[in-house]
Amino acid sequence: MDPAVQLEGVWKTFEGHRVLEGLDLVLPRGATLSVMGGSGTGKTVLLRLVAGLIQPDAGRIQALGEEIVGLREEALLPLRRRMGFVFQGAALFDSLSVFENVAFPLREHTALGEAAIADRVHRALEMVGLEGVDRLPPAELSGGMRKRVGIARALILDPELVLYDEPTAGLDPANARLIAELIGALKARRVSETAMVVTHDFEFAATVSDQVALLHRGRLVEVADPEALRTSATPEVRAFLAGELAR
Ligand SMILES: Nc1ncnc2c1ncn2[C@@H]1O[C@H](COP(=O)(O)OP(=O)(O)OP(=O)(O)O)[C@@H](O)[C@H]1O
């Protein structure tokens, strides 16, 4: 079977600044891959490329069986609907309630009636351990709760692939652990089993991932299972884990 995601020789430059320099990546179906790397190394750019939100300068990107480079917006939309994107910083709509934030993709992409929408939204909020807050505006929630609303919204269309951008950034250890447990529980319940997680946090990556990769100078310098990465002899990996590469 095709991998869920495959990138080959992907280059991306912004205004003369090279971010990705021939990056290769394979994410098998059913697997969770974490991509770590310092601040500004291109982790968010990588997720945006996989979601077809931006196009590379060169290289091939296959996601969920489609070649996405050069695909027109009309063809990208149905593909993006099969992916859930948990944005860095949650990116909730402040003027909408928690309920309406989570319901948003259903209203955009389905013809479900109000009763079915309410049912789906309540199940999604229950899945992320958030009940009784659906009428509140996101501003009244803690950072950890906002992240969970973002995850509920990303999962509401039952995506085949979930892209998590820094799901634990800015959270205290207890809330970060809750997010790790949630991602683990979703996998155990066979909900959205294939995931790509971007994070600075190796311990979090090790908890939720089958494979962990380090992005450095535009390429993945190593991709390995968490324990192999922890004991890796690769200098960039050692430096990153020791906190010596800029985060
Ligand atoms: N739309 C854009 N226009 C210009 N430059 C961009 C754009 N998007 C990203 N960049 C640049 O590409 C580089 C990588 O950005 P990216 O957001 O992917 O970093 P990151 O690894 O996610 O960092 P962080 O850990 O801080 O979130 C940065 O230098 C950034 O300024």
Ligand SMILES: [Mg+2]
């Ligand atoms: Mg980022």
